Amino acid sequence: MGIFLWRRTISTLNIRWLHCRCLTLYNSSHGYDEVKIKEKLSRFKGGSINLSKMDNGIAELCINNPARMNAFTGTMMIELEERISDLESWHDGKGLIVYGAENTFCSGSDLNAVKAISTPQEGMMMCMLMQNTLTRLQRLPLISLAFIQGKALGGGAELPQLVISDESEVRFVHKQMGLVPGWGGAARLIEIIGSRHALKLLSGSLRVNPVHALELGLADDIISTGVDDSLLEAHKWIMQYTKGSADVNQAVKKVITSGRENILADALRAEKEIFGNVWGGPANLQALAKGTKHK
Numbered sequence: 001m002g003i004f005l006w007r008r009t010i011s012t013l014n015i016r017w018l019h020c021r022c023l024t025l026y027n028s029s030h031g032y033d034e035v036k037i038k039e040k041l042s043r044f045k046g047g048s049i050n051l052s053k054m055d056n057g058i059a060e061l062c063i064n065n066p067a068r069m070n071a072f073t074g075t076m077m078i079e080l081e082e083r084i085s086d087l088e089s090w091h092d093g094k095g096l097i098v099y100g101a102e103n104t105f106c107s108g109s110d111l112n113a114v115k116a117i118s119t120p121q122e123g124m125m126m127c128m129l130m131q132n133t134l135t136r137l138q139r140l141p142l143i144s145l146a147f148i149q150g151k152a153l154g155g156g157a158e159l160p161q162l163v164i165s166d167e168s169e170v171r172f173v174h175k176q177m178g179l180v181p182g183w184g185g186a187a188r189l190i191e192i193i194g195s196r197h198a199l200k201l202l203s204g205s206l207r208v209n210p211v212h213a214l215e216l217g218l219a220d221d222i223i224s225t226g227v228d229d230s231l232l233e234a235h236k237w238i239m240q241y242t243k244g245s246a247d248v249n250q251a252v253k254k255v256i257t258s259g260r261e262n263i264l265a266d267a268l269r270a271e272k273e274i275f276g277n278v279w280g281g282p283a284n285l286q287a288l289a290k291g292t293k294h295k
């Protein structure tokens with residue numbers, strides 16, 4: 001079974017966020033009432049978002065609602081935000097693997113919740129919560145990937161750019177529901193594959209298979225593996241990029257993250273700050289003492 005790894009796109013932040021890690025897209029000045037939307041979403045129960053942080057600095061985040069093809073209930077949307085908050089303060093973290101329970105990824109919002117979130121205002125509130133959360137997920141100072149076995153549909157396609165096994169499929173079904181992506185998936189898709197390809201995927205609700213993913217530039221890698229050990233393969237893949245100390249790994253993600261979203265002057269200033277945090281640090285001093293030869 002072939003598995004395509006899509007390294008999470010890296011979106012960047014301004015220097016203030018790099019220090020406080022608390023900048024979100026939406027707040028009350030945008031009319032965002034987090035307490036109110038969480039109260040509404042808490043009524044739609046079921047499933048869970050399970051986080052496991054390993055001693056080697058790699059975390060697993062499981063979208064766990066297999067009875068509904070891992071659709072996001074309201075409580076799962078709330079739990080996702082809570083898990084991201086946890087990861088934001090994980091000082092030993094180096095990598096993150098997002099996956100779905102029972103060999104399927106995610107089929108978007110739970111349609112039962114969707115039907116009950118009836119007004120445009122409530123719909124936009126849900127989008128603001130998910131955009132805040134998924135932006136924070138992308139901005140974590142962790143090398144991360146998510147992989148699909150089975151389906152990633154609707155909002156499930158809007159989660160981080162994904163891994164797909166050779167029977168899997170990513171599909172933006174929003175148009176068939178009279179919608180457009182709302183969790184930030186359209187903007188991120190354009191960032192990754194360009195507006196021409198993004199327009200085709202959205203307007204045609206096209207089924208994206210692994211070969212197409214590779215051609216589009218969504219897939220970073222292909223790993224052939226059996227269903228049982230695909231999570232192990234995902235760990236092996238991510239560990240290529242998470243060698244060394246957590247602080248240096250996090251610094252690497254931060255400079256890329258900052259270089260992508262900021263204007264050059266701000267990105268340069270951020271780079272200088274982040275460099276200063278690791279210059280003369282334990283890993284730097286250890287490397288100098290060893291006289292590391294880069295074979």
Ligand SMILES: CC[C@H](C(=O)O)C(=O)SCCNC(=O)CCNC(=O)[C@H](O)C(C)(C)COP(=O)(O)OP(=O)(O)OC[C@H]1O[C@@H](n2cnc3c(N)ncnc32)[C@H](O)[C@@H]1OP(=O)(O)O
Nearest residue numbers: 067068069071107108109110111112151153154155182183
């Ligand atoms: C911005 C995001 C956007 C929004 O919030 O507006 C959305 O994401 S809207 C949701 C978009 N997603 C979908 O429309 C996918 C709907 N599901 C399917 O197309 C199929 O279930 C599929 C292709 C994922 C899997 O098909 P398959 O035949 O393999 O399985 P079933 O259809 O029999 O599904 C098994 C079981 O799961 C329930 N299910 C599946 N998806 C959802 C969902 N999104 N919400 C709630 N429940 C879901 C399905 O009803 C079946 O339950 P059962 O009780 O056995 O009938």
